[in-house]
Amino acid sequence: xxxxxxxxxxxxxxxxxxxxxxxxxxxxxxxxxxxxxxxxxxxxxxxxxxxxxxxxxxxxxxxxxxxxxxxxxxxxxxxxxxxxxxxxxxxxxxxxxxxxxxxxxxxxxxxxxxxxxxxxxxxxxxxxxxxxxxxxxxxxxxxxxxxxxxxxxxxxxxxxxxxxxxxxxxxxxxxxxxxxxxxxxxxxxxxxxxxxxxxxxxxxxxxxxxxxxxxxxxxxxxxxxxxxxxxxxxxxxxxxxxxxxxxxxxxxxxxxxxxxxxxxxxxxxxxxxxxxxxxxxxxxxxxxxxxxxxxxxxxxxxxxxxxxxxxxxxxxxxxxxxxxxxxxxxxxxxxxxxxxxxxxxxxxxxxx
Amino acid sequence: xxxxxxxxxxxxxxxxxxxxxxxxxxxxxxxxxxxxxxxxxxxxxxxxxxxxxxxxxxxxxxxxxxxxxxxxxxxxxxxxxxxxxxxxxxxxxxxxxxxxxxxxxxxxxxxxxxxxxxxxxxxxxxxxxxxxxxxxxxxxxxxxxxxxxxxxxxxxxxxxxxxxxxxxxxxxxxxxxxxxxxxxxxxxxxxxxxxxxxxxxxxxxxxxxxxxxxxxxxxxxxxxxxxxxxxxxxxxxxxxxxxxxxxxxxxxxxxxxxxxxxxxxxxxxxxxxxxxxxxxxxxxxxxxxxxxxxxxxxxxxxxxxxxxxxxxxxxxxxxxxxxxxxxxxxxxxxxxxxxxxxxxxxxxxxxx
DNA sequence: CTGAAAGCGCTTACAG
DNA sequence: CTGAAAGCGCTTACAG
Numbered sequence: 001x002x003x004x005x006x007x008x009x010x011x012x013x014x015x016x017x018x019x020x021x022x023x024x025x026x027x028x029x030x031x032x033x034x035x036x037x038x039x040x041x042x043x044x045x046x047x048x049x050x051x052x053x054x055x056x057x058x059x060x061x062x063x064x065x066x067x068x069x070x071x072x073x074x075x076x077x078x079x080x081x082x083x084x085x086x087x088x089x090x091x092x093x094x095x096x097x098x099x100x101x102x103x104x105x106x107x108x109x110x111x112x113x114x115x116x117x118x119x120x121x122x123x124x125x126x127x128x129x130x131x132x133x134x135x136x137x138x139x140x141x142x143x144x145x146x147x148x149x150x151x152x153x154x155x156x157x158x159x160x161x162x163x164x165x166x167x168x169x170x171x172x173x174x175x176x177x178x179x180x181x182x183x184x185x186x187x188x189x190x191x192x193x194x195x196x197x198x199x200x201x202x203x204x205x206x207x208x209x210x211x212x213x214x215x216x217x218x219x220x221x222x223x224x225x226x227x228x229x230x231x232x233x234x235x236x237x238x239x240x241x242x243x244x245x246x247x248x249x250x251x252x253x254x255x256x257x258x259x260x261x262x263x264x265x266x267x268x269x270x271x272x273x274x275x276x277x278x279x280x281x282x283x284x285x286x287x288x289x290x291x292x293x294x295x296x297x298x299x300x301x302x303x304x305x306x307x308x309x310x311x312x313x314x315x316x317x318x319x320x321x322x323x324x325x326x327x328x329x330x331x332x333x334x335x336x337x338x339x340x341x342x343x344x345x346x347x348x349x350x351x352x
Numbered sequence: 353x354x355x356x357x358x359x360x361x362x363x364x365x366x367x368x369x370x371x372x373x374x375x376x377x378x379x380x381x382x383x384x385x386x387x388x389x390x391x392x393x394x395x396x397x398x399x400x401x402x403x404x405x406x407x408x409x410x411x412x413x414x415x416x417x418x419x420x421x422x423x424x425x426x427x428x429x430x431x432x433x434x435x436x437x438x439x440x441x442x443x444x445x446x447x448x449x450x451x452x453x454x455x456x457x458x459x460x461x462x463x464x465x466x467x468x469x470x471x472x473x474x475x476x477x478x479x480x481x482x483x484x485x486x487x488x489x490x491x492x493x494x495x496x497x498x499x500x501x502x503x504x505x506x507x508x509x510x511x512x513x514x515x516x517x518x519x520x521x522x523x524x525x526x527x528x529x530x531x532x533x534x535x536x537x538x539x540x541x542x543x544x545x546x547x548x549x550x551x552x553x554x555x556x557x558x559x560x561x562x563x564x565x566x567x568x569x570x571x572x573x574x575x576x577x578x579x580x581x582x583x584x585x586x587x588x589x590x591x592x593x594x595x596x597x598x599x600x601x602x603x604x605x606x607x608x609x610x611x612x613x614x615x616x617x618x619x620x621x622x623x624x625x626x627x628x629x630x631x632x633x634x635x636x637x638x639x640x641x642x643x644x645x646x647x648x649x650x651x652x653x654x655x656x657x658x659x660x661x662x663x664x665x666x667x668x669x670x671x672x673x674x675x676x677x678x679x680x681x682x683x684x685x686x687x688x689x690x691x692x693x694x695x696x697x698x699x700x701x702x703x704x
Numbered sequence: 705c706t707g708a709a710a711g712c713g714c715t716t717a718c719a720g
Numbered sequence: 721c722t723g724a725a726a727g728c729g730c731t732t733a734c735a736g
Contacts, residue, residue, distance in 0.1 A: 009729055020707040025731060033705055055450050056412045057729035060712050064731090098407055174701065181697040189541035220697070338701045341693040345533045345572070349526065349690045361713055372723040377715060385721055409713035412728050416715090711732080720722085 009054060017042045028053065055099075055326060065100040066325050068318060069128040071119055072158075073136065074107035078238060079265050081290050081310065082134075084351060085158060088314025089132070096322050103318065104128070111203055113137050120144050124151075130321035131155040132314075135162045138208065156320050158313040160209050161334070169320050173308040174336045175209055179216025179263070181339045182285050185304045186259045187226055190283065194258025195229040196221075197250065201238055201266040213263045231257065243269045244276075251279070259283035268292035271301040289342055289350055297344045305342040311351060313337060361406060369394045380405065407451075407678060417452040418677050420670060421480040423471055424510075425488065426459035430590060431617050433642050433662065434486075436703060437510060440666025441484070448674050455670065456480070463555055465489050472496050476503075482673035483507040484666075487514045490560065508672050510665040512561050513686070521672050525660040526688045527561055531568025531615070533691045534637050537656045538611045539578055542635065546610025547581045548573075549602065553590055553618040565615045583609065595621045596628075603631070611635035620644035623653040641694055641702055649696045657694040663703060665689060 010021045010028070017024070019038060026034045027042040034042075045051075070089055073082050086105065093103045106123055109115040117140050123131060124147060131148065135141035135157050145165035148155045154168040161170040186196060198217060200210045218230065231254055235246045247270065251257060260282055262270050267286020274280055275296070285304045286293065296302040316335065342350050362373045362380070369376065371390060378386045379394040386394075397403075422441055425434050438457065445455045458475055460467040469492050475483060476499060483500065487493035487509050497517035500507045506520040513522040538548060550569060552562045570582065583606055587598045599622065603609060612634055614622050619638020623645070626632055637656045638645065648654040668687065694702050 010731095011729080021730075022707060022732085023705085026706090029731090035705060038705080054412075054729050056408050057712090058731075060406075060408045060412055060714090061729075061731040063712075177697070177701070181695065184695060184697045336701050338692075339698040340690075341695070341698070343533065343536060343693070345529070345536045346691040346693070349529070349688050362715095363713080373714075374716085374723060375721085378722090381715095387721060390721080406713050409728090410715075412730090413713075413715040415728075706736085708735090709733100712728105712730085714728085716727080717725100719724090 009051070009057075013042060013045050013049065013051060016045050059099045059326070062100065065102050066129045066322070067127075068101065068103045068321055069123045069126070069131045070103060070105045070314075070318075071116075071123060071131065071133040072105070072107065072314075073110040073134060076110065078110075079288075079290050079292075081265050081288050084289070084310035085134075085314035085317075088311040088316070089318050090314075091311075092315045092318035092322070096318075099322075099326070101322055108136075110136065113140065116140050117143075120147075128153065130325055132317040132321060133157060134159045135165075136160075138162055141165065154321060154324055156317050158317045159308075159310075168324060169317075169333050169335060171313050171316050171320065171335045172337055173339060175212035176216035176219070178306060178308070178339050179213035179218075180220045181216075181341070182213070182261050182306055183217045183220030183226075185306075185341065186261055186283055186285050187220070187224070187228070190226075190228065190259050192227055193256065195231055195254055195256050197254070197257050197260045198230060198232045199235060199260065199262045199270060200233075201235045201243060201262065201264065201269065203236060203238060210263045217261060228258075238266055238269070240269055240272060244273045247273045248277075251277075257282060260285070262286035264288070265290050265293065267302060267305070268296055271296035271299075275299065275301050289347065294347055297342070297347055300344065303343070305347075307340045307342050307350065308337040309340060361403070361409075365394060365397050365401065365403060368397050411451045411678070414452065417454050418481045418674070419479070420453065420455045420673055421475045421478070421483045422455060422457045422666075422670075423468075423475060423483065423485040424457070424459065425462040425486060428462065430462075431640075431642050431644075433617050433640050436641070436662035437486075437666035437669075440663040440668070441670050442666075443663075444667045444670035444674070448670075451674075451678070453674055453678075460488075462488065465492065468492050469495075472499075480505065482677055484669040484673060485509060486511045487517075488512075490514055493517065506673060506676055508669050510669045511660075511662075520676060521669075521685050521687060523665050523668050523672065523687045524689055525691060527564035528568035528571070530658055530660070530691050531565035531570075532572045533568075533693070534565070534613050534658055535569045535572030535578075537658075537693065538613055538635055538637050539572070539576070539580070542578075542580065542611050544579055545608065547583055547606055547608050549606070549609050549612045550582060550584045551587060551612065551614045551622060552585075553587045553595060553614065553616065553621065555588060555590060562615045569613060569615075580610075590618055590621070592621055592624060596625050599625045600629075603629075609634060612637070614638035616640070617642050617645065619654060619657070620648055623648035623651075627651070627653050641699065646699055649694070649699055652696065655695070657699075659692045659694050659702065660689040661692060 010024045013024045014021045023034060024042055027039050072085055075082055106119045108119045116137055131153060133155060141162050149166055156169045157167050158171045160172055233246060233250055235243055260270060265288035271284055274282055280301055284302045287306050289307045293302060293305055362376045365376045366373045375386060376394055379391050424437055427434055458471045460471045468489055483505060485507060493514050501518055508521045509519050510523045512524055585598060585602055587595055612622060617640035623636055626634055632653055636654050639658050641659045645654060645657055
């Protein structure tokens with residue numbers, strides 16, 4: 001009456017270890033209430049069998065739903081950039097909600113540091129299993145990361161990185177290289193005697209991202225022995241009037257500017273100025289696939305937009321958390337997005 | 353002793369229809385052996401409840417595995433292009449094999465039409481639930497499509513399209529627009545008095561793809577009133593010697609060629625020629641992220657490569673079949689890939 | 705610290 | 721044409 005061992009999965013493990021499947025389950029999920037001896041024996045068998053859990057069965061049997069929080073900037077009148085990552089989040093959600101995953105999106109106001117801190121607090125009030133976040137303020141993000149680490153909640157950064165914070169993953173651009181690509185595109189048809197203007201437009205005083213982009217930008221000129229002078233200005237207000245005022249001044253001082261590089265999505269403000277002052281001979285490059293920018297691509301005022309697949313960032317951010325929470329792959333990794341070049345001719349296929 | 357109706361899913365449908373869940377299952381999957389009356393009643397309830405099947409449970413309970421066939425060119429010494437779609441296929445497979453999906457990859461020799469037909473035959477010998485295919489030969493593809501339609505096997509095209517064949521989906525580039533983008537990049541810094549050379553390098557006599565690309569290429573010149581002359585040559589051999597011979601001749605006849613556009617991944621052969629003959633002042637643009645091409649990007653001989661996310665095409669191709677076979681979303685749709693611009697500066701982030 | 709039993713929401717033979 | 725029962729491979733109370 002010998003039985004052949006045709007079982008598999010937890011049942012086979014249980015049989016071999018002479019325990020019940022409940023105990024196997026406890027070990028599988030690192031739950032308490034198992035003697036060290038039993039735990040070891042079971043773990044050995046798991047290894048021996050190279051056991052891979054059936055996630056279908058696991059998710060089906062488990063009544064627990066996995067909750068994910070997302071913290072990103074709200075869509076403002078200023079820019080609809082964050083629509084794209086949000087779409088990516090939604091797409092990921094619709095793919096995995098079947099598997100018991102729920103997402104809650106929190107928005108903060110990009111021009112209001114407190115709103116970021118407030119939303120972080122709100123997130124910790126509830127009890128999420130994982131968090132996807134755009135780490136816009138360094139200090140606040142550090143606090144956030146500390147709290148997550150304390151509570152053992154995995155978190156993923158998108159859009160920009162703050163290293164050394166034990167994030168589970170970063171999904172976004174290599175900003176230095178991105179600036180480097182911008183410089184390449186600018187200089188591709190730039191006369192040697194022309195100056196290049198690089199512009200930061202932002203209310204935030206020292207956004208580390210812009211520094212990295214600028215460094216990459218300058219590195220290209222250095223690496224390629226480009227002789228062009230680089231003029232650089234910071235503009236602290238984002239409205240058209242302020243930008244126009246600064247630009248008027250800069251162009252007055254520098255008659256021979258041949259190309260302009262804007263380090264973020266506000267390039268459309270500069271485009272607007274160039275168009276209004278009939279300076280469309282100047283090459284213009286900036287960031288992000290947002291409506292205003294695409295309009296100026298259309299009108300040949302902006303030559304190129306650099307983009308980092310924002311939709312993908314949202315999608316992959318959620319999927320990464322899902323993978324780690326459900327499958328248990330817990331690598332601390334950086335996933336750099338491609339540095340995409342968007343023009344008047346190819347933009348229509350860029351976002352779906 | 354009234355029971356509250358706390359059931360859901362098939363059980364609730366069964367309860368309301370006064371049948372067993374087995375019958376509900378039969379209706380859900382359009383199986384035979386249900387009276388028309390019962391079927392109607394159940395379908396009504398399904399609609400009323402807006403019932404969404406639990407795919408987890410469905411896949412778990414079902415012992416049937418879904419088999420997908422993939423037919424793509426083999427990687428030749430000539431090009432490793434098809435590595436990328438294959439990787440996409442593998443990635444998709446690893447994500448859904450949990451859910452009972454199995455893939456089998458068939459390869460054919462791009463330079464041998466018969467091998468394509470042979471592999472098609474081999475695929476029909478087995479009994480696959482869905483097929484992903486690169487439709488390289490029009491007539492053979494038509495036969496393939498007819499057979500699929502007859503057998504009710506859904507099929508998806510990647511890389512290039514053959515319309516009017518009732519394919520479930522096409523995933524690949526909009527070739528006309530792709531040629532248009534190529535022209536834009538070429539002319540971006542092209543002097544008006546220079547000629548432009550467009551080259552097809554292929555053993556196949558009339559590959560419809562190249563026509564579309566060339567049309568798009570020419571359309572850009574027309575739309576933008578570019579005065580440049582366009583010289584066009586076909587090269588029927590793909591080895592370096594043959595290409596070099598043709599190019600020598602063309603450059604001899606046309607002293608003022610300023611830019612070259614190659615309509616496929618064999619651009620590296622042209623790059624090799626330009627480098628050997630010290631003509632690297634000429635702009636060169638072509639297709640596809642393959643090793644040889646990237647080498648010439650590095651060396652500044654190729655200015656830009658146009659790419660259509662081959663990895664994504666493989667991935668999405670499989671996922672589309674999966675979706676339609678498992679979820680039952682059966683839209684006949686075209687999914688155009690972005691037309692990506694790859695340069696020396698951004699290529700390192702392009703494929704993972 | 706451990707196990708027997710029920711259950712997740714479907715699908716599958718099998719019997720009638 | 722239809723249904724009762726078993727089962728997919730896990731997880732969850734509950735009881736001890």
